[in-house]
Amino acid sequence: MSEQSTFQAPAPAGTIQTLLRKDWRGLVLPLAFVLVWWAVTTLGLVNTKLIVPPADVVTTAYRFITGGTFFDGLGASLWRDGAGFVIGSLAGVAFGALVGVSRWANRIVGPTFHTFKHISLFAWLPLISTWLGQGDVAKILFVALSAFYPVALGTLEGVKGIARAQLEVARVYAFNRWQLLFKLVLPAASPQILAGLHLALIYAWLATIGAEYLLAKSGPGLGDAVIQGKAAFNVPLVVFGMLIIGFVGAFFNQIAARIEARLLRWRDVRR
Amino acid sequence: MSSFNSATASLSLQDADVAVPRSTGQPTLAARLLGAWQAAWPTLRRFLLAWPFPLAIFALWSAAAHFEWVAPQVLPSPETVFNTFGDLFNSGELRTNGVISFNRVVSGFAIGASSGLLLGVLMGLSPTFKDYVYPIFRAFAQVPSLGWLPLLMMLVGIDEALKIILVAKAALVPVALNTLKGIEGVPTRYIEVAKVYGFNQWQLLVRVVFPAAFPMIWNGVRYGLTHSWLALVAVELLASSEGLGFLIVYGRQLYQMDVVMAAVVVVGAVGFVLDKVLATIETRLLRWRHDAF
Numbered sequence: 001m002s003e004q005s006t007f008q009a010p011a012p013a014g015t016i017q018t019l020l021r022k023d024w025r026g027l028v029l030p031l032a033f034v035l036v037w038w039a040v041t042t043l044g045l046v047n048t049k050l051i052v053p054p055a056d057v058v059t060t061a062y063r064f065i066t067g068g069t070f071f072d073g074l075g076a077s078l079w080r081d082g083a084g085f086v087i088g089s090l091a092g093v094a095f096g097a098l099v100g101v102s103r104w105a106n107r108i109v110g111p112t113f114h115t116f117k118h119i120s121l122f123a124w125l126p127l128i129s130t131w132l133g134q135g136d137v138a139k140i141l142f143v144a145l146s147a148f149y150p151v152a153l154g155t156l157e158g159v160k161g162i163a164r165a166q167l168e169v170a171r172v173y174a175f176n177r178w179q180l181l182f183k184l185v186l187p188a189a190s191p192q193i194l195a196g197l198h199l200a201l202i203y204a205w206l207a208t209i210g211a212e213y214l215l216a217k218s219g220p221g222l223g224d225a226v227i228q229g230k231a232a233f234n235v236p237l238v239v240f241g242m243l244i245i246g247f248v249g250a251f252f253n254q255i256a257a258r259i260e261a262r263l264l265r266w267r268d269v270r271r
Numbered sequence: 272m273s274s275f276n277s278a279t280a281s282l283s284l285q286d287a288d289v290a291v292p293r294s295t296g297q298p299t300l301a302a303r304l305l306g307a308w309q310a311a312w313p314t315l316r317r318f319l320l321a322w323p324f325p326l327a328i329f330a331l332w333s334a335a336a337h338f339e340w341v342a343p344q345v346l347p348s349p350e351t352v353f354n355t356f357g358d359l360f361n362s363g364e365l366r367t368n369g370v371i372s373f374n375r376v377v378s379g380f381a382i383g384a385s386s387g388l389l390l391g392v393l394m395g396l397s398p399t400f401k402d403y404v405y406p407i408f409r410a411f412a413q414v415p416s417l418g419w420l421p422l423l424m425m426l427v428g429i430d431e432a433l434k435i436i437l438v439a440k441a442a443l444v445p446v447a448l449n450t451l452k453g454i455e456g457v458p459t460r461y462i463e464v465a466k467v468y469g470f471n472q473w474q475l476l477v478r479v480v481f482p483a484a485f486p487m488i489w490n491g492v493r494y495g496l497t498h499s500w501l502a503l504v505a506v507e508l509l510a511s512s513e514g515l516g517f518l519i520v521y522g523r524q525l526y527q528m529d530v531v532m533a534a535v536v537v538v539g540a541v542g543f544v545l546d547k548v549l550a551t552i553e554t555r556l557l558r559w560r561h562d563a564f
Binding site for chain 1: 316317320321323324325328345346402403404405406407410413414415416417418419420421422424425426500501504505508509515516519520522523526528531532534535538539540542543546
């Protein structure tokens, strides 16, 4: 079934016809939802303190965005997310490659690694915050940890999947250590590494929000803003924050999927 | 490079050694002992080598606690943690909270996974349904579970319903997505063969589509359970008065890191057990795959 869809002729772009031909049915449910939301709040069928009218969310969003704190918060969150993601993924690739390539490393740290991965991510947060405080260091470390596991697991899986024949070819070419790493191991493992990075991007964002909820301070941050909104029972702000969190998550997901597809184009080529 | 070499070297050495007793026809006792030793050695070595690293960390931890390199409120000694673990276990606190968390995750997961399965099957089998529902489902799936939390807390309060809903959401998304992908990925030739055999719709579904999609669906189920557990611990940390997550927060607030660490160990153990149970079920259910080859 999926095969058929890939062979569909691409629609000509930029004409009214494409707009008409585009599938709008996916919008039916969301529009119906907003309509019902609007209707029940306007008709006063529900407690409008709890289920606020859609218009309130829009005005709150406008005030929040123009108030200036929004971009500070978003920036702070993205900085934590990005820094943690980069640190965690680099460590993950390094660890995964080492444990995948070296039997001894695998024998010595592998079992410990596979045991620790079972500890639910958020259980680490109270420990980390005790040791490192409630500031950015603790949050970034936590985000890094959340990114580390999927990347390390993906890299490990990818390196383990390299065929012996490929290694033998590299030997024939007398590759040195670095050539082996950068011309064989990492490229051959790249599909799994990228899959791990994609997962890590999602986890890192989840961890950023979680860390900001749990270690909420008066400082800037999207999660902090939402938690403060919740404390002040500012429902429109919470709804808006949730939407932004969702948008950022969806954006990361799209980016990752695009990059993955682009970098892995070589796989489609028949060898 | 050296590690690659040593890997091949050890492999070829073992091959040669094992071949010796086989060639003599009647193996001597020494050869048989050698063979047994060589058969047992890799397992034994794997077991032995797993310990130095955790033991080194443990020694470092003990030393740090013993010489008070860090304050004991921040890093309690291993024996304190061990004793606390025993106390919490004997007083039943660990068990009560563990059982509460376990029940929450199981019921939330059951609700989420079954509705995810239903949703995935409907989307996989009916293109019309998929056209209407899939876009909003994707949007829904991309908001992280924690994004919903504050809103849900205001809408349904911080009672059991909150936990069950979030845990169910965490399980629903991967199960539904993988079910959809699994069903869409069933090779067309399987369906063609089934048509040749004159299968009716029901037979096609139960005997071809589901078995073929099963590994993918089960993958989603395993992911879903992991996510459920992750979500539950997070909710319990944020809004709960019982459960393992609460125990962690409670210990943290009282600066009793021994309680926190003991609870973290249990969180890890429950996650481990949940995953192992599903892995065991998987190998059982997928035995037919091995039979085929």
